[in-house]
Amino acid sequence: MRLIVGLGNPGPQYVWTRHNAGWLVVDHLARAWGAGSPKDRFKSLFWDPACVEGEACCLMKPTTYMNLSGLAVAEAARYFKVPPEMIMVIYDDVALPFGRLRMRDRGSAGGQKGMASVIASLGTCEVPRLRIGVGSPEVPGMDLAKWVLSCLSEKEIGSWPFVARCAEDAIGLWIKLGVEKAMCRVNSKDFCHLG
Numbered sequence: 125m126r127l128i129v130g131l132g133n134p135g136p137q138y139v140w141t142r143h144n145a146g147w148l149v150v151d152h153l154a155r156a157w158g159a160g161s162p163k164d165r166f167k168s169l170f171w172d173p174a175c176v177e178g179e180a181c182c183l184m185k186p187t188t189y190m191n192l193s194g195l196a197v198a199e200a201a202r203y204f205k206v207p208p209e210m211i212m213v214i215y216d217d218v219a220l221p222f223g224r225l226r227m228r229d230r231g232s233a234g235g236q237k238g239m240a241s242v243i244a245s246l247g248t249c250e251v252p253r254l255r256i257g258v259g260s261p262e263v264p265g266m267d268l269a270k271w272v273l274s275c276l277s278e279k280e281i282g283s284w285p286f287v288a289r290c291a292e293d294a295i296g297l298w299i300k301l302g303v304e305k306a307m308c309r310v311n312s313k314d315f316c317h318l319g
Contacts, residue, residue, distance in 0.1 A: 125173065125180045127206045128153065128295060129197050131215040131238035134187045140281060142258035143272040145216040146238075147185050149256065152288035153295065154183055166203065167196035177299040190238040194245025201246065208246050212298060213253045214291065215239055218268060220257025222280055223287045223318045225294055227254050227310040229303040252303050254294055254310070256287065283318055290316035 132138065132147030140148075154162070154171055162169035167188050173180035182204070186196035201211060209229075215236055220226060230250040233240035243249055261271040276284070294315070297306035309315060 125182065125204055125206055125210065126299065127197070127200060127204070127211045128181055128183050129193070129211065129213045129242070130183070130185050131190060131193050131213065131236075131242075132185060133189050138273070140275045141273050142216050142218075142276060143190060145256040145258055146214040148284065149214045149254075149288055149291045150183050150185050152285075153292055156292055157181075157183075159183060166200040168200070170200065177296060179299055181299065186238075190241075192241055193238040194241035194243070197242050198245035208248050208251045209303070211246075211251055212295060213239060213242055213251060214295075215253065215255060216258045216272060217255035218258055218260050218272060220255060220259075222257050222259040223283060223290075223316055224257035225254060225287075225290055225310055225316045226257075227294060227298065227303065227307045228252065229307065252298065254291060254298075256291065286318070287316060 130146030130150030132144035138144050157174040157176060159171040159174045162171045168184040168186045171183040173182050184200055186193040188196050215238055229252050232249060233243055242251060294310045297309055
């Protein structure tokens with residue numbers, strides 16, 4: 125079984141914020157995979173397993189707020205006995221241009237507090253992750269916390285379906301080929317090119 129986790133914050137005021145890129149991707153995956161409706165489970169919105177590329181995959185959106193996301197992930201991982209290498213965490217990254225994707229098999233949180241919580245709760249940095257570029261602040265010196273909690277622009281929202289499909293393709297490659305081969309494809313500059 126694989127666990128696919130989108131990081132974000134609960135509440136209607138956060139839906140289209142940059143920090144909710146992970147949640148938005150999971151919502152897309154749930155629709156694309158016909159996963160149905162989520163249940164309130166493991167401190168998250170949790171979907172029953174869907175069969176993707178011949179494997180059982182569970183989707184989850186922690187509802188703990190970003191900084192405590194690891195509590196939900198660790199609880200679900202323990203229950204289903206999912207090892208860290210079979211977990212994919214999806215989250216926003218201000219260091220990447222909007223829509224650019226980067227997959228990694230391990231590493232630090234890079235300042236992303238939700239990912240830091242996941243690493244701390246699982247006790248390892250060897251957790252695959254898919255970072256979704258949300259761009260950097262348009263105003264020099266703007267507080268990063270304020271930026272990630274700002275809403276996507278109309279143009280970015282219009283481009284989001286394409287970005288979400290790219291993320292779906294990236295997750296499919298991870299399931300089908302494994303993280304190393306998937307990384308080679310996903311991290312190429314042409315994988316999710318908005319033009």
